[in-house]
Amino acid sequence: MDAVWYVAYGSNTDTARLRCYLRGGRPAGALRAYRGCRDRAAPRDSRAVVVPGSVYFATESPVWGGGRAFHDPDAAGRTLARAHLISAGQFRGLAAQEMYLDAGRDVDLGAAVRDGRLALGGGRYETVVCLGSLGGRPMLTLTAPWRMDAVAWRAPSAAYLRCLARGLTGAGCWDATVVAAYLAARPGAAGHWTPGAVRDLLVRP
Template structure:
């Protein structure tokens, strides 16, 4: 279940096939199974998206999900194999892909902390057509996070994902992104919209 830059299929493809996302500074090795997702569905989760820490790929804050906070988060559910999900999670956790995760604790209790760092907390957030919905986030919520504003290339990728998955126009995306914790007070909807115009083509390129 993607809620950040992986809303955009081209960015997710860098995790699957390997490469560097346009606007990013980091290369990814890719998954053992480099096939595209078998299905992608737009959906939403209760909670909020916030920006915190510092992204090694984009600079600025990274997007995280707090299921306990008020609001709704537009998401995109991808149908992946366990191996693909494990390898994507490993790359998000700054680990080497190649080992399947034991998803039993997360599926049983709804949550499993694989480490103290960013994206090392697995969440089981529901079911869709008989498949479990899994995502990863930080162990802390928005109240305990070191908030940090996102960088322009990251905002463009997020907006491209919102347009692709939910059909949002630039002004709707700008209004949403600018009001998320971490971005609010640094970005205005007008400033985000200016970053998105003209839009930057987003497609994976080899590293």
């Protein structure tokens, strides 16, 4: 396959953040710089999508502080996301950076499409999940192998939530009110963030 839809439900919904994965660099508010992919081209297309499952926040992000977003495709609910059309090589390079692996490691995307998911390890973002297809091309995302209720939830940081909110509103399908309510209700954020507080993140300098 020459191209896939990378379904981003976390910080890579933000095109500026995704650009750092593709071209290299450090996103605003993050503590880590990324080496980029061999193919540094911009996505061919980006679209707002809604996929089954639930997003939740857990573990501790060394990049942002606070909980990281994960997607449980088997959980009830719906996930607001952004699908970026990138080359298969770019997806492999992006996956390697998420997993802190060597950029040259091969990822059998065909197996992920055929079987629905491909576990490359037991840690975060080490499972490739196929969420169907769009325009004849597979929709792939990265998440953890565990179920949403099998891990302790953790509240995300303001910088991380701002990045997610900016990315989802930038998709052009949902306004700030919808996105803020959605993010504030995610497990891990619920009880720590209100819709109003999340919306304020979009207007603060």
